[in-house]
Structures are given as C-alpha cells and as structure tokens.
Amino acid sequence: MTAAGALDDPVLCDRLVQLQGQVLAMKYHALRLLTCALKGEPAGVAGLIVKLNGCQLNHDLCALALEAMGELGVLYHRAKYERARGAWMYQYLFSLGLIIGGGTAQIQKNIIGERGLGLPREPRGEEKR
C-alpha cells in the first residue's frame, strides 16, 4: 500500500482544481489586456482587477501549498526540515504584503465599484448631505 499524498485528500484536490480555474482565467484575462495594448485601446474596467485578483490568487496558491505540506510547510530560514527552501512560506507572507501595499483589497474594490462600474461613491465622513 502506498502512502497517501496531498492529492488523495478530496478537499485539497477540490481547492487545487478551483485555483487552477482561477489561474487559467487570469491567464486569458492577461492575454485580453495584451490584445488591448497592442491595438492601442484602453483596457477600461478589465485592467482594474489585475492587482486585486493577482495578489489574492498568489496568496491562495501559497496557502494551499502550505496546507498540503502540513507543519513542514511553515519552516524556513534554512530550518532542518524545510521544503523548497522555505519559498512557499516566504511567498505566502510576501503576497499578503502585496495585498495591502499599493492600496488594500478593500480600496481596490472601492475603485472598481466607483470608477469602473459607476456605482455611487462611498459616503465620506466629512461630507455634508
């Protein structure tokens, strides 16, 4: 009998397939943006989601890898039993920083809603009605 691998876990397997779908969606979205750029056309709303989705997707991929590796996944800084030189843990934390840096995910969603989709502006505290 062979030892069970991470892909034998139906929950991890399901999450992997979902992430694979999101990676493919981002890939074809990027190709669409490339086509716009080559034609000299503005990307419009389509360009706004790249930072939001890209950073979150990176983070989710790393989270899944860490979970699949169990307690060994969190090791880095040349720890004795670290995997892949601790790259997944490093990227997990780095991608969290990127979700915040350059405008947090919440701010990005506001920008997409207000400037991209033309939704009403979020009420500002100092605004008089």
Ligand SMILES: Cc1cc2nc3c(=O)[nH]c(=O)nc-3n(C[C@H](O)[C@H](O)[C@H](O)COP(=O)(O)OP(=O)(O)OC[C@H]3O[C@@H](n4cnc5c(N)ncnc54)[C@H](O)[C@@H]3O)c2cc1C
């Ligand atoms: C890795 C990293 C690199 C960075 N590099 C740079 C850099 O090179 N140059 C630079 O100038 N800055 C840099 N920053 C700072 C970064 O731009 C800010 O941390 C980021 O814009 C968030 O601002 P803040 O920390 O003041 O949080 P705040 O704006 O105080 O936000 C705190 C919380 O409130 C939420 N929030 C705030 N306003 C709204 C709103 N209107 N709607 C909904 N939610 C809201 C946020 O989502 C967040 O959860 C970096 C940050 C990180 C993590």
